[in-house]
Amino acid sequence: MSDDLKTPLLDELEKGAWPSFVKDLKSMADKKPMVKDLLGQLEKSYADKRGYWKHGGLVGVMGYGGGVIGRYSALPDEFPGVSHFHTMRVNQPSGWFYTSDALNELFDIWDEHGSGLLNVHGSTGDLVFLGTVTDELEPTFRALTAKNWDLGGSGSDLRTPSCCVGPARCENACYDTLALSYDLTHNYQDELHRPMFNYKYKIKMSGCPNDCTAAIARSDMGIIGIWKDDIQVDQAAFAEYIDSEMDIQGSVVDKCPTGCISVEGKEIKIDNSNCVKCMHCINTLPKALRVGKERGAAITLGAKAPIVEGALFGSVMIPFMDMSNFEDMHDLIDRIWEFWDEHGKNRERIGECIERIGLATFLEGIGLDPVPQMVKQPRDNPYIFYEEYFEEEEEA
Amino acid sequence: MSDDLKTPLLDELEKGAWPSFVKDLKSMADKKPMVKDLLGQLEKSYADKRGYWKHGGLVGVMGYGGGVIGRYSALPDEFPGVSHFHTMRVNQPSGWFYTSDALNELFDIWDEHGSGLLNVHGSTGDLVFLGTVTDELEPTFRALTAKNWDLGGSGSDLRTPSCCVGPARCENACYDTLALSYDLTHNYQDELHRPMFNYKYKIKMSGCPNDCTAAIARSDMGIIGIWKDDIQVDQAAFAEYIDSEMDIQGSVVDKCPTGCISVEGKEIKIDNSNCVKCMHCINTLPKALRVGKERGAAITLGAKAPIVEGALFGSVMIPFMDMSNFEDMHDLIDRIWEFWDEHGKNRERIGECIERIGLATFLEGIGLDPVPQMVKQPRDNPYIFYEEYFEEEEEA
Amino acid sequence: MSTTTERRTDIGPPHYEQFLHPLIKKNYGQWKYHEVLRPGVLSHTAESGDVIYTVRAASPRLISTNFGRKLTALAAKYADGYLRFTSRNNVEFLLANKDNIDPLIKELEEFTLVGGTGRSITNVVHTQGWVHCHSSATDASGLVKVVMDELSDYFTSMKLPHKVRLAVACCLNMCGAVHASDIAILGVHRTPPRIDHSTLPNLCEIPTTVASCPNNAIRPTSIEGRSTVKVDEDKCMYCGNCYTVCPAMPLSDPLNDGVSIWVGGKISNARTEPMFTKLAIPYIPNNPPRWPEVTDAVKNIVEVYAKNAKPFERVGEWIGRIGWPKFFDLTGIEFTKYHLDDFRHAGTTYKRSLQNRY
Amino acid sequence: MSTTTERRTDIGPPHYEQFLHPLIKKNYGQWKYHEVLRPGVLSHTAESGDVIYTVRAASPRLISTNFGRKLTALAAKYADGYLRFTSRNNVEFLLANKDNIDPLIKELEEFTLVGGTGRSITNVVHTQGWVHCHSSATDASGLVKVVMDELSDYFTSMKLPHKVRLAVACCLNMCGAVHASDIAILGVHRTPPRIDHSTLPNLCEIPTTVASCPNNAIRPTSIEGRSTVKVDEDKCMYCGNCYTVCPAMPLSDPLNDGVSIWVGGKISNARTEPMFTKLAIPYIPNNPPRWPEVTDAVKNIVEVYAKNAKPFERVGEWIGRIGWPKFFDLTGIEFTKYHLDDFRHAGTTYKRSLQNRY
Numbered sequence A, B: 001m002s003d004d005l006k007t008p009l010l011d012e013l014e015k016g017a018w019p020s021f022v023k024d025l026k027s028m029a030d031k032k033p034m035v036k037d038l039l040g041q042l043e044k045s046y047a048d049k050r051g052y053w054k055h056g057g058l059v060g061v062m063g064y065g066g067g068v069i070g071r072y073s074a075l076p077d078e079f080p081g082v083s084h085f086h087t088m089r090v091n092q093p094s095g096w097f098y099t100s101d102a103l104n105e106l107f108d109i110w111d112e113h114g115s116g117l118l119n120v121h122g123s124t125g126d127l128v129f130l131g132t133v134t135d136e137l138e139p140t141f142r143a144l145t146a147k148n149w150d151l152g153g154s155g156s157d158l159r160t161p162s163c164c165v166g167p168a169r170c171e172n173a174c175y176d177t178l179a180l181s182y183d184l185t186h187n188y189q190d191e192l193h194r195p196m197f198n199y200k201y202k203i204k205m206s207g208c209p210n211d212c213t214a215a216i217a218r219s220d221m222g223i224i225g226i227w228k229d230d231i232q233v234d235q236a237a238f239a240e241y242i243d244s245e246m247d248i249q250g251s252v253v254d255k256c257p258t259g260c261i262s263v264e265g266k267e268i269k270i271d272n273s274n275c276v277k278c279m280h281c282i283n284t285l286p287k288a289l290r291v292g293k294e295r296g297a298a299i300t301l302g303a304k305a306p307i308v309e310g311a312l313f314g315s316v317m318i319p320f321m322d323m324s325n326f327e328d329m330h331d332l333i334d335r336i337w338e339f340w341d342e343h344g345k346n347r348e349r350i351g352e353c354i355e356r357i358g359l360a361t362f363l364e365g366i367g368l369d370p371v372p373q374m375v376k377q378p379r380d381n382p383y384i385f386y387e388e389y390f391e392e393e394e395e396a
Numbered sequence C, D: 001m002s003t004t005t006e007r008r009t010d011i012g013p014p015h016y017e018q019f020l021h022p023l024i025k026k027n028y029g030q031w032k033y034h035e036v037l038r039p040g041v042l043s044h045t046a047e048s049g050d051v052i053y054t055v056r057a058a059s060p061r062l063i064s065t066n067f068g069r070k071l072t073a074l075a076a077k078y079a080d081g082y083l084r085f086t087s088r089n090n091v092e093f094l095l096a097n098k099d100n101i102d103p104l105i106k107e108l109e110e111f112t113l114v115g116g117t118g119r120s121i122t123n124v125v126h127t128q129g130w131v132h133c134h135s136s137a138t139d140a141s142g143l144v145k146v147v148m149d150e151l152s153d154y155f156t157s158m159k160l161p162h163k164v165r166l167a168v169a170c171c172l173n174m175c176g177a178v179h180a181s182d183i184a185i186l187g188v189h190r191t192p193p194r195i196d197h198s199t200l201p202n203l204c205e206i207p208t209t210v211a212s213c214p215n216n217a218i219r220p221t222s223i224e225g226r227s228t229v230k231v232d233e234d235k236c237m238y239c240g241n242c243y244t245v246c247p248a249m250p251l252s253d254p255l256n257d258g259v260s261i262w263v264g265g266k267i268s269n270a271r272t273e274p275m276f277t278k279l280a281i282p283y284i285p286n287n288p289p290r291w292p293e294v295t296d297a298v299k300n301i302v303e304v305y306a307k308n309a310k311p312f313e314r315v316g317e318w319i320g321r322i323g324w325p326k327f328f329d330l331t332g333i334e335f336t337k338y339h340l341d342d343f344r345h346a347g348t349t350y351k352r353s354l355q356n357r358y
């Protein structure tokens, strides 16, 4: 492209209070011709109201089937800097915790090998290195592993697991989301790096039903902290809320979905047998209320975006699972993958697979008993496939 | 069958507080051999745990395609009295109102021509004459018409419309259910008597959202009374409720689905803009609250039992329709039937037809505009069939 | 009996006006409020100040003219000859004179029960059963009788948290209101149709029969050169729709027919939107004449509801508040794989949230 | 740069412990409660009495290492070198020393905004758009920028009834969280794929392509003897799934691509169960660089919500209380046939009750 980059349309995005990616990208454009060309192509997209990327090709690092998204410009002559412009998904650490030093090392690597642009982070959770040429993929990978970083998932594999800040900085965490995320990521390196599933499989871990990683909406398998016993109450702290300006009746009592909270004098009473662990009262009165002591996680399966059967939320597969060790979790995941491997179709995610095959059959397949916590309601249609029946000989 | 009827199993049903149909049938058995045989065959069913009726055949009265359900015993030799045992559906009067004289005349006819057994009434609403032989169908019909009675529907026709007691004895009636039921039944005699639809079409009329005829669950077309303006309040009567032992907060205020009721002193306040006309407060405080003055009906379409796509409730097609005359109703029904005739499949009821074809297309077909009252929610999937788009020439 | 020579058709039912009590005709559309004076007795007061009294009594619905004539005689004696039937098959006498209430009730109670108003269990919407239908997996009138014998106390009183509406249907066609009742009993076949290949080719239209199956379980085939159909038994869910269109495919199976129990449906718009009934007990074998397992099951649900629900909660609203896990817990009913939906919209019934009770 | 000779693979990410602030390591799992000290500043108090402070700042997510190095420098200066990113792409500095909060904020505000906590509009989950994806019907980073410019005041304050979560996705694949957001912007194609019959036979597996269509709109065909596919345009709903599997079927159409607006989704289990986002505005043409019609539309919804919702009501809960008719009324958005669902479970979205507002 021509030396002086003219981006009148993009320049409009330098205005305004929100930090401007255009300003930031421009700060890179002088150092990096590929960034200049990226801006050039983007300006053209803004003018023409269309993208100029070609469909991704199969590129990657040796021995891995995932972690790299191949991307080529549709206008390589006009914008040679982005004729190849692949992204690399660097597997983030649990909870997206970093030190300045560690991040700077990553920046160094990317400044050397790529565009110096990143997504911090990708929607699945990876630290996305945005844009480099095919030849730099392998060297980048070597540089990363030398500093103890590895790539995350892409394609029909286990996708990079991610988790909320959890016990590291949240009082609501019902299990150690960071430890489980680390454990699963390391335990399933092969499944992460070498696509061999029917389709993608995402795992997201939230420490409580607030679900700060959107596990129930965006992960094939959600592992969401929950407790079984009573909400812990600090009545003294509650009395302070009562004495404050807060509208406890309107903000807490009336908002409980099952109406199981009442206030007597300065005491809060909770009918825990009817509490559905929605978190609202705990969220609203953090000093007075805490999640219970008997903690674990619920497992949901099947969330995904709409293609092709419509979006799905995850559905409860195990209402409560002990999280003091992760052995049972490995076992569960193995059984689910085995079933999916055997019964799933190509490009059919686990949620669609369960819907097609039927929950009862799926449960039988992975060896779980049905419990009412798995359903919003029992069936309302009479189309029951009875399996036990009487033969002539027997007594009815 | 043998002269002395032995029914040890059925005899068990003579016991107990609820009126016994067995006792009653037995009181008929001596006069009517067909009742004796009916009891005999029923006793055998109780012993063998199975029915002994054959699949119905095509019988009826001259010129009518409906109104008679043919029925033959599978054991004609054993129970010759019920070898034919057809039912005749006599179209009930609006609101199931009778005089003793009128009913006695009907009983006379049936004692003469049939089993003397009836269903008062059938689930659709007819007065069902239960059981006679083929040869008596036409004479019964003549006797009925001589006394100004006619048959109701069966088969793929308009089924006998039915309506709640409405303005005849209910303060909640938002329109004249009895008059409309009479009007529709008479206006559509041909559609009632000569099956020519894809499948049955049931109309039920309830005077208010209490829906005492189950229109929303059991009729292809429900015409359910509703009002548009404010609930009428008699504050003096309300004050009496307040002074009574009644728990107004718990029984009324807290039970309003939209929380739009509040009590100030002895006055009730209703945020009518948020009232969803559920009837609960009116039901609970009948002396103080009345339905509004701007009355009419909502039209629901598509309710039915589960065969074959699962049960359906009716869905709102017209949120509010003026009921001061019935011309628009005729016009609407005609348009619906026309559409169904053209687009429906054999044995596909209107509700299934709309689901298959899509609500938008159906509305277009019958000439109605979409309004948000027709849906629980707008679509949550992005699969929109856009129909208006820009061509090259135009400006975007 | 008919005296006209010309054959009359399409005359429709007589005009209702001639059947309306004069007091009703006078106050038509002018009713102000109602009161439930005692179980089975309503009063409706008009703007004019006039009051009409209603006495409601049970009817088995399947009646003889003998029973009918008892009702008309009582109407003539106490109600100026005016009576009506309700949408749930009770009989109602319309009285202008308050003093007639007690004597009427006295006579009614000699052969039936008075009640069914307000917070009661009123009459049971039901169907034909072994009395008249070819399709039935159980009897209807008998089930109604044994269940209401057990619950009659709830018909003649108004002590429940709210109305409880019962329904019985003898097969999946659900001519009773099973799909939207507080508690429902549904006759079920549980084995695939047994095809009579000798009569099928004559009796049935094969394309219609094939098309009738909601689950595509029926395929055309030929046996000894005659066109007939076969059923993929793994796909059949015993709905009986094929039998409706083809008499050569009966489903009746004395050993396996029986009933299922459903709960939590509702029609009115009061408080909640209408709700479908949901599966409680997948199967109880037919045990006539008194189906003790069925009456026990229904009674148990009614009693657990009566004990636990709050005022104005219908069964479905009560379960909505306590949650299904607790419903199964409190009633002691077993939760099985059959409760898991696997039909068209099954996914919409899965629990897609963390909101749960343990 | 790599110094090892052996190629390392499958080492996974580094252990998180090395990135945890010492105060966090010490109080790991022992946090007692949190407070929001001001927009963008949290404190978490441990059982031990220790307190860790968090300062949260906006990031455009699409950043250069220049931007990144600014963040790491600030972390080194004020947060002992500890920082993290949130699940919504904000950056968080973890401070042991309360006194560092103000100076840090001062420096941050030179190039970004501090906020995004509590009842605010926090960062926008979004996707690649024209910056990197072949599939996009609009740009993502640009839309986020213009929308957040408009709404930045809600990022730096906590004056809304409750959190409002925004998302942007540039095509129906919805790599952003469009299907469960309070307000979402979704890039849409609106015309069927244009098939490149010359390259299709080489680039695409025909059976996979045919199978990819959710609506069975694609059929195999042959043109001039070469196997290719054709699209039944009446059945195509522009989902782009065919393009995902077959590069010869692009959907991009500058004249007709644009965005749709969605409302009322929610993920948390607080109060209500999670909710899907529903259609508000079917189509707004792309109008880069600042999409004024889109920012107006979003701002309008936010403001109507801010004015009408009660405390603790998320957008979906608010609409649940007032009803959809009133939502369309208050926002002035037109209700059209496109709002009527016609996909798999369309029937379940019909209004099957009389409960309605007028």
Ligand code: SRM
Residues within 6 Å of the ligand: A056, A069, A071, A087, A089, A119, A121, A122, A123, A124, A125, A126, A127, A128, A152, A153, A160, A200, A202, A217, A218, A219, A303, A304, A305, A306, A307, A308, A349, D126, D127, D128, D132, D133, D134, D135, D173, D174, D175, D176, D244
């Ligand atoms: C980079 C990222 C968006 C971003 O800007 O952050 C992304 C980018 C792409 N996604 Fe995605 N998805 C990304 C997170 C998601 C998410 C969100 C999540 O994971 O929480 C979803 C919705 C949740 C889900 O999985 O259903 C998502 C649902 C899809 C789908 C639809 C899948 C479906 O079953 O409905 C596709 C289409 C496909 O699988 O072929 C897709 C496909 C793609 C492709 C590979 C396009 C394609 O068709 O081949 C995009 C590459 C863009 C590019 O040029 O780099 N992407 N994708 C995210 C991954 C970064 C990371 O690793 O951290």
Ligand code: SRM
Residues within 6 Å of the ligand: B056, B069, B071, B087, B089, B119, B121, B122, B123, B124, B125, B126, B127, B128, B152, B153, B160, B202, B217, B218, B219, B303, B304, B305, B306, B307, B308, B349, C126, C127, C128, C132, C133, C134, C135, C173, C174, C175, C176, C244
């Ligand atoms: C007599 C009656 C039951 C009763 O005891 O009251 C009845 C009896 C029969 N119904 Fe029904 N239905 C009766 C009201 C209903 C109702 C309730 C209603 O109308 O409110 C329903 C459920 C609502 C609905 O229409 O969906 C009902 C849903 C069915 C169905 C299933 C239709 C469906 O689309 O799912 C069938 C099967 C069919 O249409 O072939 C059916 C079929 C039948 C047949 C004709 C059996 C058959 O397959 O041919 C039954 C004849 C029984 C007999 O031997 O006399 N009947 N049927 C009711 C009519 C009496 C009357 O005219 O007043």
Ligand code: SRM
Residues within 6 Å of the ligand: B095, B163, B164, B165, B166, B169, B170, B171, B172, B210, B211, B212, B213, B214, B283, B284, C033, C034, C036, C042, C085, C086, C087, C088, C089, C090, C116, C117, C118, C122, C123, C125, C163, C165, C177, C180, C181, C182, C265, C266, C267, C268, C269, C270, C314
């Ligand atoms: C007579 C009858 C109408 C008719 O034309 O025949 C009728 C009459 C009245 N109904 Fe009804 N309903 C009648 C069937 C129904 C039905 C239909 C059904 O059950 O199949 C329903 C829908 C049931 C459901 O929701 O599943 C019905 C739902 C109501 C309701 C709403 C109850 C609720 O809160 O859910 C009310 C209001 C109330 O009871 O407070 C009501 C109220 C009334 C009132 C009080 C109306 C009035 O002011 O006169 C009448 C006396 C009620 C009583 O029994 O205490 N009526 N009512 C029906 C008597 C049936 C019977 O013999 O027991």
Ligand code: SRM
Residues within 6 Å of the ligand: A095, A163, A164, A165, A166, A169, A170, A171, A172, A210, A211, A212, A213, A214, A283, A284, D034, D036, D042, D085, D086, D087, D088, D089, D090, D116, D117, D118, D122, D123, D125, D163, D165, D177, D180, D181, D182, D265, D266, D267, D268, D269, D270, D314
């Ligand atoms: C940092 C972060 C987790 C992480 O590992 O990165 C986080 C952290 C906290 N969340 Fe969250 N949430 C975070 C994303 C989420 C998400 C995910 C999303 O939006 O995609 C959700 C689900 C959103 C939804 O429902 O659509 C989420 C739903 C909540 C809720 C439930 C709110 C509600 O009433 O619906 C709470 C409770 C509250 O706010 O009262 C909560 C509360 C909290 C608390 C107060 C928990 C605690 O005690 O520390 C944290 C500070 C909140 C704040 O910002 O005021 N967090 N939180 C995420 C910050 C995102 C951001 O940069 O703004």
Ligand code: SF4
Residues within 6 Å of the ligand: A164, A165, A166, A167, A170, A171, A172, A173, A174, A206, A207, A208, A209, A210, A211, A212, A213, A225
């Ligand atoms: S999901 Fe729960 S544990 Fe995790 S950060 Fe959010 S509130 Fe804390």
Ligand code: SF4
Residues within 6 Å of the ligand: A255, A256, A257, A258, A259, A260, A261, A270, A274, A275, A276, A277, A278, A279, A280, A281, A282, D271
């Ligand atoms: S967590 Fe939710 S359901 Fe439980 S008591 Fe608190 S507000 Fe009620």
Ligand code: SF4
Residues within 6 Å of the ligand: B164, B165, B166, B167, B170, B171, B172, B173, B174, B206, B207, B208, B209, B210, B211, B212, B213, B225
């Ligand atoms: S539906 Fe309404 S108007 Fe009709 S009887 Fe019932 S309460 Fe009265």
Ligand code: SF4
Residues within 6 Å of the ligand: B255, B256, B257, B258, B259, B260, B261, B270, B274, B275, B276, B277, B278, B279, B280, B281, B282, C271
């Ligand atoms: S009719 Fe229902 S929604 Fe309306 S005010 Fe009364 S209780 Fe509330």
Ligand code: SF4
Residues within 6 Å of the ligand: C127, C128, C129, C133, C134, C135, C136, C137, C169, C170, C171, C172, C173, C174, C175, C176
């Ligand atoms: S429910 Fe079934 S068996 Fe009973 S009357 Fe109706 S069609 Fe016949």
Ligand code: SF4
Residues within 6 Å of the ligand: C192, C193, C212, C213, C214, C215, C216, C217, C218, C231, C235, C236, C237, C238, C239, C240, C241, C242, C243
């Ligand atoms: S009974 Fe129902 S499911 Fe079974 S073959 Fe017949 S139509 Fe099909």
Ligand code: SF4
Residues within 6 Å of the ligand: D127, D128, D129, D133, D134, D135, D136, D137, D169, D170, D171, D172, D173, D174, D175, D176
């Ligand atoms: S939403 Fe679509 S266009 Fe945007 S990044 Fe994902 S796949 Fe690409």
Ligand code: SF4
Residues within 6 Å of the ligand: D192, D193, D212, D213, D214, D215, D216, D217, D218, D231, D235, D236, D237, D238, D239, D240, D241, D242, D243
């Ligand atoms: S865009 Fe979607 S609907 Fe259209 S042809 Fe392709 S896969 Fe089918």
